[in-house]
Amino acid sequence: MATDEPEAAELRKSRIEMPTIEKLLNFIQDRDARLGLVLSVFLLFLLIFVWFSNAYGGLSEGAISGLIRAFGVFLLLATSFVIFFKVIDGSILPQIIVWYFTSLLLLTVSAFWVQAVLRTPTPFLIEARCFVDPWSQGCPLGIPMAQKVEVVPLPTGPPQDLTRPDPRNRVYVQFAGALSRPDVTTVSKKLKDNGWNVQGAEQGGERTAQAVGIDQVRYFHKEDEALAKRLAREYNELAKWKGFDQLAVAFVAGHESRVPVGHLEVWTSVD
Incomplete structure (x- = not known):
């Protein structure tokens, strides 16, 4: 029997034990582990930021300043977070x-994946893009969606420009209300x-409650006015569903x- 004890001990050592809650707490209490966790969290946020930057314009000339600012904010917060941990080390606050x-x-x-899969914001949370760029229109630090905008009259008569639109265009569709996704x-x-x-043309666009009551093509640079008018004209000709407002x-x-x-x-909805 004595010869079996070393073998049993070796067998126990070879088994992978699942960490208990107590061990996890002790691990998080360790200073180095906390710093590692902070850096891991920052890296994950950075990865999500990169995904969103690609989804909302990438590294184009007009988006560079916004991307640099968002990255700088994340970097500043992460640095401040680490310094703060150093100051309060030894108390219960770090835990x-x-x-x-x-x-x-x-x-x-979780909110990011729910919104990515369902392509609609969860009602009790802000939209996922606001976690990355809270200054975006409709986000907590951005200009409200209900802001006053300058409405430009559409041209009358048949379309004169039959060429393909400027290839730089990127169109985002938001819809709401009784409007169906297939339409x-x-x-x-x-x-x-x-x-x-x-x-996201294959999915139509993004269903969002912020589009309720809005029927507009919005543009953000004066030089895009003609492009926006052309898009509005084409959309008005193609949209045939009941309740559609020009x-x-x-x-x-x-x-x-x-x-x-x-x-x-493009913002459109059906009441």
Whole structure:
């Protein structure tokens, strides 16, 4: 029996033990582990930021300043966070903060994936893009969606420009109300066939409550006025669903440094 004890001990050592809650707490209490967790959280946020930057214009000339600012904010917060941990080390506050931010991280990532899969914001949370750029239109630090915009009259008569639109265009479609996704998808696909770079055309666009009561094509640079008018004209000709209101053209000022030239937004809803 004595010869079996060393073998049993070796067998126990070879088994992988699942960490207990107590061991996890002890791990998080360790200073180096906390710093590693902070850096990991920052890296994850950075990865999400890169994904969103690609989805909302990438590294185009007009979006560079906004991307640099967002990256700088994340870097500043991460640095301040690490310094703050150094100052309060030895108290219970680090534990509370770590668990709070861990929970916030899980909530953020969960909201991001829910919105990415369902392509609609969860009603009790801000939209996922606001976690990356809170200055965006409709986000907590951005200009409200209900802001006053400059509505530009559409031209009358038959269209005169039959060439394909400027290839720099990027069209984002937001819709709401009783409007069905298949109807929006049909129009988005036709626009894409006509040369418009409709983002997410296969899904039609993004359903969002912020589009309720809005029927506009919005542009953010004065030089995009003609492009916006052309998009509104084509959309009005293609949209045939019941309750559709003709899209007006609206200029939204104050976003020139963060939105690239050619960025257009379609807002439409059915009551």
